[in-house]
Amino acid sequence: MPEGRGMDRPDFYVLARILERLWREGGPMLKTRLQVATNVNYDLLMKYLTWLKDREFIALQENGGHEVVVLTSKGQEAYLKLVRLMNEVIRPKE
Amino acid sequence: MATATAALGMLPIVVTLLLLASGIDLFAELPYLIYIVPMVGGMLSVIFAFTIRLTVEVVPMGRFTTIAGLAKAFRLAGFTVAERTATVTVTLDKWTAVRLSFNEGGDARLVYRLDATSTSLSVILILFLLGLSAVIAIPFCVFLLVRTHANARAYAPWVLSGDFDMLARPGTTQASRDIRENLLDSLSEVRRVANDAYWSMRTASEDAAVLSITILGLVGGLILFAILLQTSVFDPYYRAAASLLTGLGIALITSILLAIWISRRMKPKLGELDTWVKRIDRALLRERADDQQEGSESSIELLFGAFNEMPNFLHARRKAVLSRYPATQILVLILVLWGSSFIVLGSSVFYGALMYLIPLAVGLAMVSAAFLLYRWSLRKESAEEAYIAKEWERRRDYLRSAVEEQLGRM
Numbered sequence: 266m267p268e269g270r271g272m273d274r275p276d277f278y279v280l281a282r283i284l285e286r287l288w289r290e291g292g293p294m295l296k297t298r299l300q301v302a303t304n305v306n307y308d309l310l311m312k313y314l315t316w317l318k319d320r321e322f323i324a325l326q327e328n329g330g331h332e333v334v335v336l337t338s339k340g341q342e343a344y345l346k347l348v349r350l351m352n353e354v355i356r357p358k359e
Numbered sequence: 360m361a362t363a364t365a366a367l368g369m370l371p372i373v374v375t376l377l378l379l380a381s382g383i384d385l386f387a388e389l390p391y392l393i394y395i396v397p398m399v400g401g402m403l404s405v406i407f408a409f410t411i412r413l414t415v416e417v418v419p420m421g422r423f424t425t426i427a428g429l430a431k432a433f434r435l436a437g438f439t440v441a442e443r444t445a446t447v448t449v450t451l452d453k454w455t456a457v458r459l460s461f462n463e464g465g466d467a468r469l470v471y472r473l474d475a476t477s478t479s480l481s482v483i484l485i486l487f488l489l490g491l492s493a494v495i496a497i498p499f500c501v502f503l504l505v506r507t508h509a510n511a512r513a514y515a516p517w518v519l520s521g522d523f524d525m526l527a528r529p530g531t532t533q534a535s536r537d538i539r540e541n542l543l544d545s546l547s548e549v550r551r552v553a554n555d556a557y558w559s560m561r562t563a564s565e566d567a568a569v570l571s572i573t574i575l576g577l578v579g580g581l582i583l584f585a586i587l588l589q590t591s592v593f594d595p596y597y598r599a600a601a602s603l604l605t606g607l608g609i610a611l612i613t614s615i616l617l618a619i620w621i622s623r624r625m626k627p628k629l630g631e632l633d634t635w636v637k638r639i640d641r642a643l644l645r646e647r648a649d650d651q652q653e654g655s656e657s658s659i660e661l662l663f664g665a666f667n668e669m670p671n672f673l674h675a676r677r678k679a680v681l682s683r684y685p686a687t688q689i690l691v692l693i694l695v696l697w698g699s700s701f702i703v704l705g706s707s708v709f710y711g712a713l714m715y716l717i718p719l720a721v722g723l724a725m726v727s728a729a730f731l732l733y734r735w736s737l738r739k740e741s742a743e744e745a746y747i748a749k750e751w752e753r754r755r756d757y758l759r760s761a762v763e764e765q766l767g768r769m
Binding site for chain 1: 534535537538542544548549659663666669754755757761762766
């Protein structure tokens with residue numbers, strides 16, 4: 266797993282895209298599938314995954330000799346917060 | 360709206376009754392009846408159209424639950440919704456809006472009645488203001504009723520078929536439902552704004568074209584008529600035909616030139632807005648069906664993108680300044696039409712008839728007032744736009760810092 270260097274300010278578009286894809290999957294997802302689904306360069310995806318793992322938003326597990334990515338409950342909570350924030354600014358509640 | 364329409368509709372009836380009671384021989388006043396009959400007919404049809412209640416469906420659910428559910432379903436579908444305790448008003452398209460409520464009897468019949476949109480209301484006002492054309496309100500009301508009924512019939516099965524609980528499918532967690540509900544709510548709102556921007560821009564260009572064609576054609580015809588009036592051509596039919604043909608000719612040339620200009624100027628922007636609406640529509644369909652295929656566009660990313668575009672969407676609405684303020688639109692139109700008629704009448708002053716100085720001055724004042732009113736609307740809209748742009752900038756900053764804070768803190 267490459268180190269998450271240069272990821273002090275990650276692109277929120279990419280982060281949101283990864284979190285969304287994992288949330289929709291609802292279970293473990295192969296890294297290669299995640300890469301295709303999110304359309305992110307593999308090296309860059311690794312950096313993002315490191316960043317997300319450091320914050321416990323995702324977990325990496327071994328599954329049949331392959332490394333899979335799983336969204337943690339904290340990750341799901343983070344995604345929910347993102348979606349809520351977006352909704353809050355788009356349609357402010359009176 | 361119903362109260363206002365009913366009051367408006369009762370007015371000519373009350374006037375007619377008062378006239379009858381005062382002993383005036385109405386048959387002797389036939390020329391006036393020519394104006395009264397279309398007015399009364401038009402108003403009665405308006406009252407009928409805006410008060411009749413039609414059944415949508417017998418709903419086996421609680422009244423308040425159904426009203427809240429309907430409001431939510433329509434809002435999530437991208438419609439503009441105004442919700443009250445016992446009623447919900449949905450703007451279905453530019454012409455029609457429906458007010459849904461429950462029948463006041465014992466059964467649980469969901470009923471609807473026509474509600475005015477700014478466009479339909481302004482058309483009705485123009486028809487009545489122009490006098491005899493009030494009779495056109497009758498077919499216009501039929502058109503509104505048929506269109507509303509068709510819309511209500513088309514949407515009712517979809518709204519009542521279980522979309523109420525589309526967010527509460529078994530097997531989904533509360534967090535997942537929250538996520539989907541928030542996504543749908545945000546998507547429907549940006550869809551509403553984008554769609555509004557698209558139609559505003561389209562309507563603005565069409566309105567500007569129709570207004571320019573009408574005014575130029577009318578003014579051209581009237582000016583020629585005024586010139587012919589001062590010449591040795593005495594045949595009134597010749598004068599009328601020549602003026603009409605000139606007016607139509609000018610209108611035709613103007614419409615061709617404007618169509619080319621509008622197409623070149625507006626098409627790229629309209630295409631861009633249309634693409635946004637279609638992208639959001641696809642995302643809404645995917646979210647509703649909970650069907651995310653591999654490689655399909657990310658809804659949250661689409662929302663980020665649309666959110667950044669919101670100031671542009673709102674800016675596009677500015678173009679339709681007259682359509683957004685129908686009362687101003689009508690006033691500008693009337694001032695220009697009457698003003699140009701007065702100017703033509705007053706043009707006799709150039710042939711030495713000084714008494715025509717007054718209509719000329721009145722005409723110029725009316726056209727100037729129309730111009731000033733239009734400019735005032737534009738300024739008002741610009742001020743509003745500047746405020747909205749600032750507000751969106753503030754929201755964008757808030758979102759950025761809130762996201763950073765949330766992700767950094769967790």
